[in-house]
Amino acid sequence: NEGALWGARFATGPSPELVELSRSTHFDWILAPYDIAGSHAHATALAAAGYLEPDEAQRMHDGLDAVARRVADGTLLPVPTDEDVHGALEQALIAELGPELGGRLRAGRSRNDQIATLVRMYLIDHARVIARDLLRVIDALVAQAEAHPEAILPGRTHLQHAQPVLLAHHLQAHAWPLVRELERLVDWRRRAGVSPYGGGALAGSTLGLDPALVATELGLDRPAENSLDGTAARDVVAEFAFIAAMTGVDLSRLSEEIILWNTREFGFVTLDDGYSTGSSIMPQKKNPDIAELARGKSGRLIGNLSGLLATLKGLPLAYNRDLQEDKEPVFDSVQTLEVVLPAFAGMIATLRFDTERMAELAPQGFSLATDVAEWLVKQRVPFRDAHEISGALVRACEEQGIGLEEASDELLRSVSEHLVPAVREVLTIEGSVASRSGVGGTAPVRVAEQRAELVARAQAA
Numbered sequence: 327n328e329g330a331l332w333g334a335r336f337a338t339g340p341s342p343e344l345v346e347l348s349r350s351t352h353f354d355w356i357l358a359p360y361d362i363a364g365s366h367a368h369a370t371a372l373a374a375a376g377y378l379e380p381d382e383a384q385r386m387h388d389g390l391d392a393v394a395r396r397v398a399d400g401t402l403l404p405v406p407t408d409e410d411v412h413g414a415l416e417q418a419l420i421a422e423l424g425p426e427l428g429g430r431l432r433a434g435r436s437r438n439d440q441i442a443t444l445v446r447m448y449l450i451d452h453a454r455v456i457a458r459d460l461l462r463v464i465d466a467l468v469a470q471a472e473a474h475p476e477a478i479l480p481g482r483t484h485l486q487h488a489q490p491v492l493l494a495h496h497l498q499a500h501a502w503p504l505v506r507e508l509e510r511l512v513d514w515r516r517r518a519g520v521s522p523y524g525g526g527a528l529a530g531s532t533l534g535l536d537p538a539l540v541a542t543e544l545g546l547d548r549p550a551e552n553s554l555d556g557t558a559a560r561d562v563v564a565e566f567a568f569i570a571a572m573t574g575v576d577l578s579r580l581s582e583e584i585i586l587w588n589t590r591e592f593g594f595v596t597l598d599d600g601y602s603t604g605s606s607i608m609p610q611k612k613n614p615d616i617a618e619l620a621r622g623k624s625g626r627l628i629g630n631l632s633g634l635l636a637t638l639k640g641l642p643l644a645y646n647r648d649l650q651e652d653k654e655p656v657f658d659s660v661q662t663l664e665v666v667l668p669a670f671a672g673m674i675a676t677l678r679f680d681t682e683r684m685a686e687l688a689p690q691g692f693s694l695a696t697d698v699a700e701w702l703v704k705q706r707v708p709f710r711d712a713h714e715i716s717g718a719l720v721r722a723c724e725e726q727g728i729g730l731e732e733a734s735d736e737l738l739r740s741v742s743e744h745l746v747p748a749v750r751e752v753l754t755i756e757g758s759v760a761s762r763s764g765v766g767g768t769a770p771v772r773v774a775e776q777r778a779e780l781v782a783r784a785q786a787a
């Protein structure tokens with residue numbers, strides 16, 4: 327078992343089947359730069375505690391730099407006998423420095439505290455990329471809202487026509503959850519900045535190394551308070567996977583609408599050619615594949631979270647090898663978002679809205695019936711009665727095949743004495759929308775205020 331990180335207490339080497347099962351280099355190699363950063367920090371801590379002479383520490387750092395260069399240029403790759411990234415990199419360091427010096431670095435650390443630290447470093451780096459990409463989607467939604475400050479959309483509940491709203495209000499309603507994902511990432515970062523390095527396998531180290539020094543060197547905020555918790559807890563990974571899954575769900579909800587809006591029946595949007603796809607057989611097709619992939623991949627993001635939680639459930643303290651299974655799902659969540667978000671931002675930024683068609687459909691389905699009821703309330707009619715009267719007017723108009731705004735004076739009066747011609751002042755879409763001026767409402771002035779608040783929150787995150 328030449329070159330492995332363990333073996334002396336074993337009479338034989340590992341079976342080939344075990345080696346196959348155990349190997350993780352095909353997915354943990356992406357942690358190599360973080361492992362090397364951890365080794366630099368650890369070498370500094372060993373030197374500070376007197377386990378490396380200054381010149382040895384210098385040679386150690388140089389050796390690690392040489393290994394880092396070989397990782398970066400692709401000349402160092404794991405070989406089939408390497409169990410994981412930690413072992414492979416130690417082998418490479420020993421090849422650089424010889425076993426006498428290269429073999430000193432492992433003192434006072436374990437792969438258990440290493441891996442628990444490295445996965446945090448990786449996630450912190452990618453959280454920054456994802457936050458930047460999220461901001462691009464938010465910006466694209468805000469820009470579309472700004473470009474259509476007065477456009478009307480038939481608002482729906484149960485997918486049925488409900489009340490007219492501003493398109494900008496609706497787009498901003500999709501931006502808010504993404505702002506909250508940004509805020510979740512910021513909040514997550516406060517918990518992620520803990521360094522388990524120095525916890526050893528589980529119980530801490532006897533060597534008097536300074537874990538705060540290592541944490542600082544690695545750009546983390548502080549060492550873990552408890553070595554068992556530090557090496558065994560993965561809630562920080564699960565929480566990240568949750569934010570990724572929730573982001574997937576946010577994008578999927580918007581995707582579903584874009585897919586519907588893009589149908590001939592709705593006809594609300596046209597997708598830019600650069601952000602839609604064709605069919606291999608039907609020459610006329612222009613498909614919303616970005617929205618469909620975002621919707622589809624949200625399932626995968628949810629799966630990554632559930633798989634991870636299932637892995638963690640029932641694990642006794644402290645480290646168990648099951649924990650190796652945390653990486654593939656969360657790496658996949660990172661990689662998925664890093665391809666979905668940029669494409670999604672481009673699709674939103676280039677959407678073209680048919681605002682005439684949306685405005686034309688907005689009054690359909692008697693979507694101003696609530697306005698009639700609320701107008702009656704302003705005339706001091708109890709809402710109970712107002713609701714009845716407005717409902718009766720809907721039925722009368724439906725029977726005649728006309729819209730509310732087309733009801734004659736006679737028809738209005740026949741439904742209720744309270745329905746005088748002045749009610750028509752609320753029977754326009756613009757009037758309806760403008761009158762919903764309470765906090766959070768769809769009146770243009772409120773929506774513009776809301777947009778400023780949204781942009782400020784996104785920038786503050």
Ligand code: ARG
Pocket residue numbers: 350354410437438441645647649650651
């Ligand atoms: N590759 C492992 C992981 O990803 C770390 C190694 C810990 N191995 C061990 N036998 N304690 O979690």
